[in-house]
Amino acid sequence: MKQKQIFQYLSRYGILVAFLILILLLSLLSPAFLKTTNIMNILRQTSVNGIVAVGMTFVIILAGIDLSVGSVIALAAVIAASFAHSGDYPLIVPVFAGLAVGGLCGFLNGFVIAKRKIAPFIMTLAMMTIARGAALVYTNGRPVIELSDSYNKIGGSYFLGIPLPVIIFIIIIFIGWVLLSKTVFGRHVYATGGNTTAAALSGIKTGKITIWVYTLAGILSGLAGIVLSSRVMSGSPATGQGYELDAIAAVVIGGTRLTGGVGTIFGTIVGVLIIGVMNNGLDLLNVSSYWQLVVKGIIILLAVVLEKKNSR
């Protein structure tokens, strides 16, 4: 047990070192990098991916995967936005609608995976297509525009000088951390992900855990859809494409194993920040968009290799 803890600290250390090197490099290369406004930019830009990645952490610890994230973001975004025209409903209605849609998609994912024993990859792949299609059907393919000021404030306003999406992200981190590390539910998630059969034999209701985890991930995708649509003041059915991959990358960079049973919220946050810092830094340096793709891939690979080395 003690040895395992040391390994865990080492793996955290490895990813932190990678992160600090990246920050050091970028602050040397660009004088604008460490300015307060830029740091706020990075945090705000990472918040949507961060919210999704917290949910993805639970799913991957459970040895699952959620490919439907990007599409569920789009579906929640268009449905929430459609209730957010000024003067129609109080703010709570679009917010609740977005969360409910996300939660429902997640629940369906979890239910089918748990009860019908369908591989998470397949089920969430199906949901990815269904939710994207539903978003297009709902809007006829057009973005939902002319949203109320109060809705646009979710993504655009500040609280104590900190962008609201960042505050939402921090709250979600805290809730995720408490759920995963401080509750029976969290222990059951680790146990189910590590060895489902053993967990079931020891009396854990693994089916129920699975349903809850995917529902949670769905609600967080819904929340991400609300924040995203509010930030750009329009709910587009084409939004969110590729967000599942950014979230999976963040979780894996953060040291969570795709085989399940191992992982932390802390690691995911570092993973999310690495991706965010990288996107921001490459823009600041005006690296050509062709090269950005190459550089991003290499940095993700390096971060994971470094993490692997340290966790051995």
Place this chain on the structure above:
Amino acid sequence: MIVIILSLCCNRHPSVQYSHTIGVTYQNLQNEFVINIQDAMRNRAKELNVKLIEVDGQGKAENQISQVENFLALDVDAIILNPFDRYGSAPVVSIAKREGKPIVVVNAVVVNLDKADAYVGSNDQEAGRIAATYISQLLKGKGDLALIRGPNGHSAEIQRTEGILEILKGYPDLKIIFDQSGNWDRTQGLELMENWLSTGKPLQAVIAQNDEMALGAQKAIEAAGKQNDILVIGIDAIPDALRAVKDGKLCATVFQDARGQGILALELAVKLSEGKRVDHTNYIPFQLITKENLNK
């Protein structure tokens, strides 16, 4: 039960006799601009009593190829191709001509365009030229610019960039200091702009190759309180952008006439299937939309 359902289905379309059947393959129906072409084409088809068989290429040239093979099996009278890929969608034209079917290409181009019976579209280089010319006039030929491109390699991205650079070549004091792709996406336009602004380099104008990205960039500029210092121009004239032009948030947008393209493409396809002759190249012009001419 089945009989009832079937009879209901049939009753909804009481044996209409269509004058022509035309197959249309769209590049991607997740794009608002393409949907506008579709709407115009559908309305005109209804008026002319033409049956449309519509399919969505979903952003893949290979889908468009198999779709046109299906059209041939259905023995349509003519085909309308809205190509996704300049090269990849070109076989669609060859296949149609091999079977002797009339084919009209709309909106985007393919390399073997000369083999098609007709082309309806707007020259994307012109859109780039119009946007860059207007910005260079407003800035009196001097200043630092940011360019937000469409997806790398997309035909509109390539041509709009060519048009923009062609004009800027004439103004040595207009420099592009930032240049990235925003993939037609509003969020990406917003985040690029946030990042560029935080470098602290002064900027005089942003040219975005579509309105979504222009609106995203504008939002970042407004949040930084620089809306009076930096001009933003977009292309497409989507409703949200027209509102922004009216409110003075965008200095202009360039209108591409989706409706005009859709209507003319359908009319040409009908004429061709009746054996009539049509002009090969039909350009629908772009128009600069500013606050002054917005209400026209």
